Amino acid sequence: MTTMRIEILNTGTELLLGSTANTHGTWMGQELVKLGLRVQRQMTVPDGVAIEEALHESTHRSDVVLVTGGLGPTSDDITREALAKVLGVEMIEDEAALRSLHEFFEKRNKPMVDANLKQAQNLVGADILPNNNGTAPGIYAPPRLGGEPSCAVFLLPGPPRELYPMFHDEVVPRLKALAGVEAIDNVQELKFVGIGESDFHEKLDEDLAKIDGLEVGYCARLGEVDLRLIGSDDVIEQGRKLTEACFKEFMISDDGAALETVVVRSLAAAGKILTTVESCTGGLVANRITNVPGSSSVFTHGFVTYSNGAKAQLIGVSEETLAAHGAVSEEVAGEMASGARKVSGADIAVSITGIAGPDGGTEEKPVGTVCFGIATAGGVATYREIHPRSRLDFKQQASQRALDLVRRVLGGDQ
Amino acid sequence: MTTMRIEILNTGTELLLGSTANTHGTWMGQELVKLGLRVQRQMTVPDGVAIEEALHESTHRSDVVLVTGGLGPTSDDITREALAKVLGVEMIEDEAALRSLHEFFEKRNKPMVDANLKQAQNLVGADILPNNNGTAPGIYAPPRLGGEPSCAVFLLPGPPRELYPMFHDEVVPRLKALAGVEAIDNVQELKFVGIGESDFHEKLDEDLAKIDGLEVGYCARLGEVDLRLIGSDDVIEQGRKLTEACFKEFMISDDGAALETVVVRSLAAAGKILTTVESCTGGLVANRITNVPGSSSVFTHGFVTYSNGAKAQLIGVSEETLAAHGAVSEEVAGEMASGARKVSGADIAVSITGIAGPDGGTEEKPVGTVCFGIATAGGVATYREIHPRSRLDFKQQASQRALDLVRRVLGGDQ
Numbered sequence: 028m029t030t031m032r033i034e035i036l037n038t039g040t041e042l043l044l045g046s047t048a049n050t051h052g053t054w055m056g057q058e059l060v061k062l063g064l065r066v067q068r069q070m071t072v073p074d075g076v077a078i079e080e081a082l083h084e085s086t087h088r089s090d091v092v093l094v095t096g097g098l099g100p101t102s103d104d105i106t107r108e109a110l111a112k113v114l115g116v117e118m119i120e121d122e123a124a125l126r127s128l129h130e131f132f133e134k135r136n137k138p139m140v141d142a143n144l145k146q147a148q149n150l151v152g153a154d155i156l157p158n159n160n161g162t163a164p165g166i167y168a169p170p171r172l173g174g175e176p177s178c179a180v181f182l183l184p185g186p187p188r189e190l191y192p193m194f195h196d197e198v199v200p201r202l203k204a205l206a207g208v209e210a211i212d213n214v215q216e217l218k219f220v221g222i223g224e225s226d227f228h229e230k231l232d233e234d235l236a237k238i239d240g241l242e243v244g245y246c247a248r249l250g251e252v253d254l255r256l257i258g259s260d261d262v263i264e265q266g267r268k269l270t271e272a273c274f275k276e277f278m279i280s281d282d283g284a285a286l287e288t289v290v291v292r293s294l295a296a297a298g299k300i301l302t303t304v305e306s307c308t309g310g311l312v313a314n315r316i317t318n319v320p321g322s323s324s325v326f327t328h329g330f331v332t333y334s335n336g337a338k339a340q341l342i343g344v345s346e347e348t349l350a351a352h353g354a355v356s357e358e359v360a361g362e363m364a365s366g367a368r369k370v371s372g373a374d375i376a377v378s379i380t381g382i383a384g385p386d387g388g389t390e391e392k393p394v395g396t397v398c399f400g401i402a403t404a405g406g407v408a409t410y411r412e413i414h415p416r417s418r419l420d421f422k423q424q425a426s427q428r429a430l431d432l433v434r435r436v437l438g439g440d441q
Numbered sequence: 442m443t444t445m446r447i448e449i450l451n452t453g454t455e456l457l458l459g460s461t462a463n464t465h466g467t468w469m470g471q472e473l474v475k476l477g478l479r480v481q482r483q484m485t486v487p488d489g490v491a492i493e494e495a496l497h498e499s500t501h502r503s504d505v506v507l508v509t510g511g512l513g514p515t516s517d518d519i520t521r522e523a524l525a526k527v528l529g530v531e532m533i534e535d536e537a538a539l540r541s542l543h544e545f546f547e548k549r550n551k552p553m554v555d556a557n558l559k560q561a562q563n564l565v566g567a568d569i570l571p572n573n574n575g576t577a578p579g580i581y582a583p584p585r586l587g588g589e590p591s592c593a594v595f596l597l598p599g600p601p602r603e604l605y606p607m608f609h610d611e612v613v614p615r616l617k618a619l620a621g622v623e624a625i626d627n628v629q630e631l632k633f634v635g636i637g638e639s640d641f642h643e644k645l646d647e648d649l650a651k652i653d654g655l656e657v658g659y660c661a662r663l664g665e666v667d668l669r670l671i672g673s674d675d676v677i678e679q680g681r682k683l684t685e686a687c688f689k690e691f692m693i694s695d696d697g698a699a700l701e702t703v704v705v706r707s708l709a710a711a712g713k714i715l716t717t718v719e720s721c722t723g724g725l726v727a728n729r730i731t732n733v734p735g736s737s738s739v740f741t742h743g744f745v746t747y748s749n750g751a752k753a754q755l756i757g758v759s760e761e762t763l764a765a766h767g768a769v770s771e772e773v774a775g776e777m778a779s780g781a782r783k784v785s786g787a788d789i790a791v792s793i794t795g796i797a798g799p800d801g802g803t804e805e806k807p808v809g810t811v812c813f814g815i816a817t818a819g820g821v822a823t824y825r826e827i828h829p830r831s832r833l834d835f836k837q838q839a840s841q842r843a844l845d846l847v848r849r850v851l852g853g854d855q
Contacts, residue, residue, distance in 0.1 A: 043480040044658065045470025049463065052485065055461030066457040068495070069485040071466065077482065084498075214458070225576075228515040228556040236516070244488065245515055246455040249602065255455065263468070302726075303745070309731025310717075310724030313745045317723025318833055320799055328751045331717070331727045331743025333736075339743065341755075371751070385734055415548055417574065419732055420602050 031206050032067045032089040032252060033059065036081055038096040038106060040073040047120040051095050051190065058194065060214055062202060082113045086178040090170075090207060093198070096185035098163035111150050114173035114180075123147040124164050125168065131162055156181075156197040161189040167201060179205055215263050217254045217270060218276045220286055220431045230273050241266050249420055251286070252429035267376055269405040279434060286430045287315040293437040294325035294375075296317030301433060302373035303410050304330040304342055304363045306354065307381035307397060311426045328371035332363065355380050357398045357409035364400030364405050375436060376402040377429050383418045397425045401432045445620050446481045446503040447473065450495055452510040452520060453599060454487040463605065465509045472608060474658065475628045477671070488517040496527045500592040504584075505619060507612070510599035512577035512832050514556040520596055521580065528587035528594075534564040536580045539705060547577055570595075570611040575603040581615060593619055629677050631668045631684060633691045634700055634845045638666050644687050655680050663834055664841035665700070692847065700844045701729040707851040708739035713788040715847060718744040718756055718781035720768065721795035721811060724839045742785035746777065756780030769794050771812045771823035778814030779821050789850060790816040791843050797832045813841045815846045 035052055042049045052069040061064055072081045078097060085092045092229065094393045097106030111118050125147035132139040146163050149155050152172050156165030166182040181198055183190050224247040235243050242257040243266070256266045271278065279289045294301055303312045303326075313329035316322050330341055335354055338344040343366040344359055352358040363378035381397030388394035393416035401408050410432070456463045466483045481503065486495045488511060499506045511520030525532050537712060539561035546553040560577050563569050566586050570579030580596040595612055597604050626670055638661040649657050655676040658669040670680045685692065693703050706714055717726045717740075727743035730736050744755050749768055752758040757780040758773055766772040777792035795811030802808035809829035815822050824846070828838045 041471050042466075043483060044474055045467045045472075047465060049483075052456075053459045053462045056457050058459075060458050065487075067487070068491065069457060069463075071483040073481070079545050081482075081825065124772075143455060208488050225514045225554050225556050229554045232516055242460075244454045244517065245513075246453075247513065248600070253455070254460070305724075307731075309736075309740075310719075310727030311731075311744065313724030314722075314728045314836075317721075317725075317745075317747065317797075318836070320832060322723075323747055326723075327743025327748035328755065329747065331724065331731075331745070333731065334741035337742045383731075413549070417602065420574070421730070422728075 031064065031091060033064060033091045033093065034085045034089045035066055035069040036078075036085055036092055036094045037069070037071045038074060038078050038094065040075075040103075042071045045071055050187065051185075054187070054191070055093060055194070055201070056197075059202075062199065062206075063213075063340050064202065064206060075105070075415075078106055079109040079112060082109055082180075083110045086113060086180060090176060091202065092180045094180065098146065098165070098182060100140070100146055100162065104145075107148055108149070110166070110168060110180060110182060114150065114168060116153075116173045117151045118148045119151050120144075120147050121155050121164075124149065124155045124208050127157065127164065128162060140273060147382045156183075156193055157190055158184060158193060160192060163189065165193050165197060165332060169196070171206075171415075173309055197202050198330045209374055213258070213263055214262055215256045215267065215281060216283050217256070217267065217273060217278055218280045218283070218285075219252045219254065220250060220427060220434075221277045222252065222274060223247065226274070227252065227254065231270060234269050235266055238265050238269075239260050246337060255357070267340070279431075286427065286434065288319050290430050290433050290437070291316065291319040291322050291325055293434060297437055298374075299325065299374040299437070301326050302328045302330070302367050302371040302376045303429075304367035304376060304378045306330060306332055306338070306363075306379060307383045308379045308422050308426050308429070309383075311422050312377070312379065312429050315426060315430065328367070328373065330367055332412060338363060342370050353392070355382055355392055355396055355398055357400070357411050360398035360400035361402075361407045364402035364409075374403065376400075377433050378402075379425050379429050381421070381425055383421050385418060395421060396419070397419060397428075399425075401436055403436060407438040445478060445505060447478060447505045447507065448499045448503045449480055449483040450492075450499055450506055450508045451483070451485045451786065452488060452492050452508065453485070454489075454517075456485045456510075457487055464601065465599075468601070468605070469507060469608070472613075473616075474669070474671075476613065476620075478616065478620065478647045489519070492507035493521055493523040493526055496594075500527060500590045500594060503592055505616065506592055506594045507597065508595065509597050509604060512560065512579070512596060512598050514554070514560055514576065518559075521559070521562055521564070524580070524582060524594060524596060528564065528585045530567075530584060531565045532562045533565050534558075534561050535569050535578075538563065539571045541571065541578065542576060559695055568688065570597075570607055572598060572603055572607060574606060575600060579607050579611060581611070584619075627672065627674055627677055629670045629681065629695060630697050631670070631681065631692055632694045632697070632699075633666045633688060634664060634686060634693050634841060634848075635667065636666065637690045640688070641666065641668065645684060648683050649680055652676050652679050652683075664838045692843075700848065702733050704844050704847050704851070705730065705733040705736050705739055707848060708789075709735070711851055712738065714786075715740055715850070716742045716744070716781050716785040716787035716790045717843075718746060718790060718792045720746055720752070720777075720793060721797045722793045722836050722840050722843070723747060723797075724794065725836050726791070726843050729840060729844065742781070742787065744781055744784075752777060756784050767806070769806055769810055769812055771794055771814070771825050773814075774814035775823045776814075776824045778816035778823075782816040788817065789847060790814075791847050793814075793839050793843050795835070795839055797835050798822065799832060809835060811835075811842075813839075813843055813846060815850055817850060 152166040163184040168180040189270040241262040246253040332338040344362040364376045368376035378400040384394035399410045577598040582594040619683040656671040670677045746752040758776040778790045782790035792814040798808035813824040
């Protein structure tokens with residue numbers, strides 16, 4: 028990894044009001060990782076004087092600052108002027124930029140107003156970055172433009188359709204030149220289901236820390252943990268081996284694929300058809316499966332049997348089992364899975380029945396109780412668990428477990 | 442509006458790598474606007490030493506700093522320690538927090554590992570903010586905890602399911618107390634389905650701008666627009682009247698209720714049962730309905746008929762109609778709805794069949810084509826639309842339209 032310090036500075040009052048989501052930071056972070064580069068900090072400030080303050084800090088702390096927004100024609104667009112002040116350089120009208128502006132409006136048969144003239148202003152000694160998708164050209168101020176600081180600054184337009192092409196065409200080549208290399212570091216993202224972040228800390232963290240040059244990061248979501256390994260190919264491979272020795276059965280992908288994607292891929296590879304029969308998850312498992320392009324080749328029937336009547340009518344759960352054990356029982360989960368498998372003709376059926384809450388719990392079966400069934404040609408297996416969470420989190424966690432049961436059946440892990 | 446300076450500090454290497462979108466800034470910005478408060482700056486820094494540096498800056502520049510992330514059990518979770526250093530105060534084990542941790546694991550029948558112990562650490566003199574949805578309690582450090590600076594700091598967990606409730610329960614009351622007011626302004630949030638933000642700009646913005654003292658904000662999501670009216674009760678009422686004169690039929694709620702909640706409420710009020718039969722949405726409509734507590738009283742059967750065979754087998758769509766018009770047709774949508782209504786015995790059935798893509802489009806029926814059917818005792822109505830979007834956005838938009846059809850049938854608007 029290079030030690031080039033990169034910061035992102037997003038400007039725009041609307042970003043801080045929450046009325047527009049800030050997607051620039053995310054997008055640029057991904058693009059920089061592809062180059063082996065890393066963002067040290069991202070900041071969002073409102074339009075106005077805060078920009079100058081933030082630019083001053085960033086340019087004195089970093090090697091590269093990527094700024095978005097504030098290049099438009101209105102009075103609150105002052106990023107150019109702020110940078111000129113911070114670097115202590117004059118501004119000058121750029122002839123080529125002015126010509127481009129005139130052409131932009133002529134092409135669209137619209138008159139250019141005086142306000143647009145400021146968009147042709149450049150800092151003395153800086154490069155104009157052409158914008159083929161809007162009126163605001165970008166600006167590149169190389170290191171030590173005004174003597175100090177030794178920081179390179181890119182001023183880029185806010186709208187993604189202008190920002191993205193300018194980033195690829197004008198920013199990337201200059202960043203590579205600044206970094207002095209083609210690409211430095213690799214990242215591998217391993218996804219795990221069925222264990223928590225604390226399991227990693229307990230069993231793995233210490234050993235991973237002993238690998239020189241390996242950076243480790245975690246991201247935990249409901250029923251899911253991502254482990255990020257960053258470093259050279261060699262240290263990533265060492266880290267991965269250690270990880271697999273501990274947690275192989277829980278690892279679902281090494282390419283960022285989500286659990287539902289892994290399940291659809293595995294079904295397609297095995298030539299198997301899946302059916303779902305859901306009570307408490309109410310269609311969430313089917314919804315996740317059908318989020319995956321191509322899922323229609325492995326999924327044909329989904330049942331949402333939200334009442335006892337529906338369980339009996341659609342997939343033949345017996346009234347006796349329902350009466351004897353209740354809808355939330357391993358017995359009913361088993362009959363749901365085998366019934367759905369039979370009715371649909373699928374190879375594998377997975378069932379979920381539980382108490383999502385907030386009401387409906389009893390002492391014996393509190394809110395959060397959930398039973399699963401999985402039926403294959405080999406028979407039916409059932410499970411009972413408890414996940415006392417909010418209604419939506421409970422549904423997500425139960426759907427996660429149901430999909431993981433299918434993954435395990437397909438992988439022969441069960 | 443108060444002049445309280447608020448900063449948001451999001452911590453997490455994954456946010457800067459672009460592997461996780463930073464939605465906290467957006468969400469908190471929206472919540473703070475509702476309180477009449479504004480964010481002056483938002484920053485994202487990686488896990489590790491950068492947190493201490495950023496905390497030092499923010500606490501010396503602002504009145505309130507809201508920090509997310511870094512409260513987990515692993516070695517890169519160091520936000521607590523960083524704040525203790527910056528404020529110059531000691532850490533201490535909090536008995537109540539430790540008890541909560543033990544209870545969290547006992548409830549789930551899982552052993553608590555030593556790594557979790559650090560989550561019971563508090564800063565001397567700070568408040569523990571209980572977390573009912575995870576292991577990491579939050580921390581509130583009041584102004585001048587360590588003597589200087591005069592800044593209040595909230596440490597909050599990263600996962601939204603933990604952050605959101607803690608923000609509402611623990612942060613909002615303290616922010617109001619710090620700002621020295623109950624709430625500066627009133628806010629009314631009106632939700633609309635079936636029109637876009639540009640409709641508001643075209644027909645309403647100019648008139649709303651004439652109301653003195655009314656602040657207007659929009660938040661547009663897929664197939665949905667929120668209009669936020671901020672000001673005194675009187676000006677809000679004026680704004681609402683103008684809005685209703687234009688867009689009453691599209692307004693679904695004035696209390697923040699989501700479309701699925703409105704539908705479940707209306708079904709319950711009318712004493713009607715709904716059934717869903719989904720092809721391209723793959724269970725999403727059923728999933729949204731069953732996200733609403735109490736939905737089991739209005740929803741019993743959901744069908745996901747992802748193949749032609751399932752459409753014929755489960756709800757009796759005729760092979761002839763499928764052959765003559767194709768699965769994505771108003772004819773099939775109509776038979777799906779009336780068939781599902783008959784099989785389930787529900788009062789109302791809504792059907793969706795379409796081409797979610799990325800493949801499967803033809804010249805006559807391009808990707809994004811979708812047909813809907815809605816069956817009631819009065820008969821069946823069908824609709825055809827086109828929404829050329831990404832697969833997931835298409836599903837969301839189609840589910841939105843299906844739920845709105847049910848809303849309109851119940852409201853007698855159709």
